[in-house]
Amino acid sequence: xxxxxxxxxxxxxxxxxxxxxxxxxxxxxxxxxxxxxxxxxxxxxxxxxxxxxxxxxxxxxxxxxxxxxxxxxxxxxxxxxxxxxxxxxxxxxxxxxxxx
Amino acid sequence: xxxxxxxxxxxxxxxxxxxxxxxxxxxxxxxxxxxxxxxxxxxxxxxxxxxxxxxxxxxxxxxxxxxxxxxxxxxxxxxxxxxxxxxxxxxxxxxxxxxxxxxxxxxxxxxxxxxxxxxxxxxxxxxxxxxxxxxxxxxxxxxxxxxxxxxxxxxxxxxxxxxxxxxxxxxxxxxxxxxxxxxxxxxxxxxxxxxxxxxxxxxxxxxxxxxxxxxxxxxxxxxxxxxxxxxxxxxxxxxxxxxxxxxxxxxxxxxxxxxxxxxxxxxxxxxxxxxxxxxxxxxxxxxxxxxxxxxxxxxxxxxxxxxxxxxxxxxxxxxxxxxxxxxxxxxxxxxxxxxxxxxxxxxxxxxxxxxxxxxxxxxxxxxxxxxxxxxxxxxxxxxxxxxxxxxxxxxxxxxxxxxxxxxxxxxxxxxxxxxxxxxxxxxxxxxxxxxxxxxxxxxxxxxxxxxxxxxxxxxxxxxxxxxxxxxxxxxxxxxxxxxxxxxxxxxxxxxxxxxxxxxxxxxxxxxxxxxxxxxxxxxxxxxxxxxxxxxxxxxxxxxxxxxxxxxxxxxxxxxxxxxxxxxxxxxxxxxx
Numbered sequence: 001x002x003x004x005x006x007x008x009x010x011x012x013x014x015x016x017x018x019x020x021x022x023x024x025x026x027x028x029x030x031x032x033x034x035x036x037x038x039x040x041x042x043x044x045x046x047x048x049x050x051x052x053x054x055x056x057x058x059x060x061x062x063x064x065x066x067x068x069x070x071x072x073x074x075x076x077x078x079x080x081x082x083x084x085x086x087x088x089x090x091x092x093x094x095x096x097x098x099x100x
Numbered sequence: 101x102x103x104x105x106x107x108x109x110x111x112x113x114x115x116x117x118x119x120x121x122x123x124x125x126x127x128x129x130x131x132x133x134x135x136x137x138x139x140x141x142x143x144x145x146x147x148x149x150x151x152x153x154x155x156x157x158x159x160x161x162x163x164x165x166x167x168x169x170x171x172x173x174x175x176x177x178x179x180x181x182x183x184x185x186x187x188x189x190x191x192x193x194x195x196x197x198x199x200x201x202x203x204x205x206x207x208x209x210x211x212x213x214x215x216x217x218x219x220x221x222x223x224x225x226x227x228x229x230x231x232x233x234x235x236x237x238x239x240x241x242x243x244x245x246x247x248x249x250x251x252x253x254x255x256x257x258x259x260x261x262x263x264x265x266x267x268x269x270x271x272x273x274x275x276x277x278x279x280x281x282x283x284x285x286x287x288x289x290x291x292x293x294x295x296x297x298x299x300x301x302x303x304x305x306x307x308x309x310x311x312x313x314x315x316x317x318x319x320x321x322x323x324x325x326x327x328x329x330x331x332x333x334x335x336x337x338x339x340x341x342x343x344x345x346x347x348x349x350x351x352x353x354x355x356x357x358x359x360x361x362x363x364x365x366x367x368x369x370x371x372x373x374x375x376x377x378x379x380x381x382x383x384x385x386x387x388x389x390x391x392x393x394x395x396x397x398x399x400x401x402x403x404x405x406x407x408x409x410x411x412x413x414x415x416x417x418x419x420x421x422x423x424x425x426x427x428x429x430x431x432x433x434x435x436x437x438x439x440x441x442x443x444x445x446x447x448x449x450x451x452x453x454x455x456x457x458x459x460x461x462x463x464x465x466x467x468x469x470x471x472x473x474x475x476x477x478x479x480x481x482x483x484x485x486x487x488x489x490x491x492x493x494x495x496x497x498x499x500x501x502x503x504x505x506x507x508x509x510x511x512x513x514x515x516x517x518x519x520x521x522x523x524x525x526x527x528x529x530x531x532x533x534x535x536x537x538x539x540x541x542x543x544x545x546x547x548x549x550x551x552x553x554x555x556x557x558x559x560x561x562x563x564x565x566x567x568x569x570x571x572x573x574x575x576x577x578x579x580x581x582x583x584x585x586x587x588x589x590x591x592x593x594x595x596x597x598x599x600x601x602x603x604x605x606x607x608x609x610x611x612x613x614x615x616x617x618x619x620x621x622x623x624x625x626x627x628x629x630x631x632x633x634x635x636x637x638x639x640x641x642x643x644x645x646x647x648x649x650x651x652x653x654x655x656x657x658x659x660x661x662x663x664x665x666x667x668x669x670x671x672x673x674x675x676x
Contacts, residue, residue: 016223019222019224020174020177020223020224020227021170021173023177024173024176024177024180047186049185050184050185050186050187051177051184052181052184052186052187052213053184053186055181055217055222055224056213056216056222057220058217058220060220
């Protein structure tokens with residue numbers, strides 16, 4: 001990826017970790033913006049447009065991720081993602097906390 | 101070297117390389133594609149991915165609609181995994197650069213991701229397995245038999261074999277079966293019998309100890325499986341296999357002699373077949389006809405319901421080959437869960453007692469009528485007989501016959517020829533049918549006793565449950581009394597009565613069955629020479645004395661021991 005236009009640190013706060021349904025929400029959210037996002041955990045990277053890469057990160061509760069964005073809406077997409085991580089992917093809302 | 105004891109279900113000895121199928125289905129072997137077919141294989145991969153995506157998409161929609169979006173989301177996640185650019189790139193790279201077959205590439209890539217998921221303790225490991233299975237199913241489609249890419253003989257080792265898996269195996273190369281679960285009446289047993297290859301079931305878990313390509317010995321006579329045999333054991337089994345071949349050669353000489361007892365009573369020895377090609381096995385052994393043509397293979401291993409033409413081709417091939425000898429075609433005898441084109445049963449907690457066989461035919465009339473039309477059309481080619489399975493009540497039989505009459509009328513209207521006088525019979529395999537047999541004999545042209553199910557229903561024991569297999573015995577006096585009662589009722593009306601369960605193929609029971617009055621036995625073609633030899637070596641009076649004594653005994657073990665003793669006295673060469 002080129003030099004990112006914006007970066008943000010987020011923490012996986014929900015107990016079940018960054019699992020398939022959380023990744024799915026990230027994927028859908030990023031699509032709404034004119035931006036490309038990569039997620040970095042330690043030295044591993046995943047495109048936020050690629051489900052398999054995101055799952056292969058295997059980020060668990062409490063782990064810190066770095067979000068890097070490029071594109072015209074780089075800032076906006078990271079704002080939205082930060083809220084999503086902060087809201088623990090709205091897991092409580094769909095009542096599936098223990099059943100990702 | 102490791103020995104496993106299982107239940108012997110099909111005799112013979114096989115020594116060869118293992119093909120391991122685990123609970124996920126086949127283990128995909130290393131397979132490569134030719135350079136010039138890379139583009140074709142890539143296209144095949146793309147189509148399979150597309151088909152899998154479509155399927156997942158519609159699952160998602162149904163589940164979301166019926167259970168809510170959050171449940172549909174897991175399918176959406178699967179869909180997105182399949183749409184992962186990295187995943188597709190890796191697959192294409194393996195096919196393009198390394199010339200892997202798409203199936204092999206999929207299993208390699210999935211294996212790699214599974215390792216990553218495992219390392220990071222991902223909760224989505226099971227999702228990967230699910231996606232892999234789905235994708236492989238689409239890639240392999242109807243060509244599943246090519247899956248194993250068999251080019252040399254193998255012994256198939258599996259947890260359990262489903263009917264469709266066995267139906268799809270490339271039989272030219274399969275030399276034996278072993279399954280971890282299952283009993284004598286399991287599907288594996290029947291197919292192994294049909295293929296005339298040794299099989300052992302119910303060994304308990306062992307698949308983790310063996311890999312594809314390992315040397316394995318299957319002893320289908322003793323129920324033994326030997327993993328990694330040493331040189332001495334291999335030599336001993338080679339010697340044994342040689343002796344078996346020479347006994348088979350001696351029995352071969354009986355081929356053109358009739359199955360006639362020493363006192364001149366002609367016994368009809370018929371073949372049980374599952375696949376059309378087995379008609380050749382019947383002819384090679386001088387069978388007097390086909391006593392049971394199972395038609396389930398038509399419905400298995402295919403997504404669509406077989407059409408009339410497919411039925412007709414399968415039937416006419418066998419009928420033509422048998423010439424003027426009788427061919428008894430049994431109508432559909434499966435549960436709804438085995439047939440993809442039928443709606444899944446909703447309340448099937450107990451499939452053996454549920455919607456299966458004739459009950460299902462009577463509920464799905466278009467399917468039933470298609471089969472009946474094809475049988476009737478084939479009836480002009482020889483001596484075709486129709487047999488309805490699992491009849492429990494008179495009403496069921498009347499209903500089945502009424503539909504048959506209706507189909508006949510339909511054919512007549514369209515001037516399609518068939519035999520008006522073809523014989524119509526039923527299987528006697530539910531104890532209720534025996535209780536009511538005096539009524540049934542008024543309504544059919546013949547009876548055929550199906551001992552596999554009759555034993556299961558009489559003794560209330562699941563014939564594929566290895567923990568209960570001790571109770572499942574053809575020697576049980578209750579079973580013998582039901583057989584006797586059925587034969588007597590048929591004799592009073594001078595109706596032909598046949599016995600076509602596995603019981604008929606065991607030499608242990610031949611004298612007993614003749615003594616009970618049976619004059620027709622239907623057996624797997626491979627058993628014909630042995631049973632014929634016994635028929636030719638006994639008199640009816642002798643057999644009747646054996647049957648009379650057996651009926652006085654009070655339990656299965658005593659009866660089995662008695663029958664084996666009597667057999668050994670007269671035929672020391674049969675090691676039973």
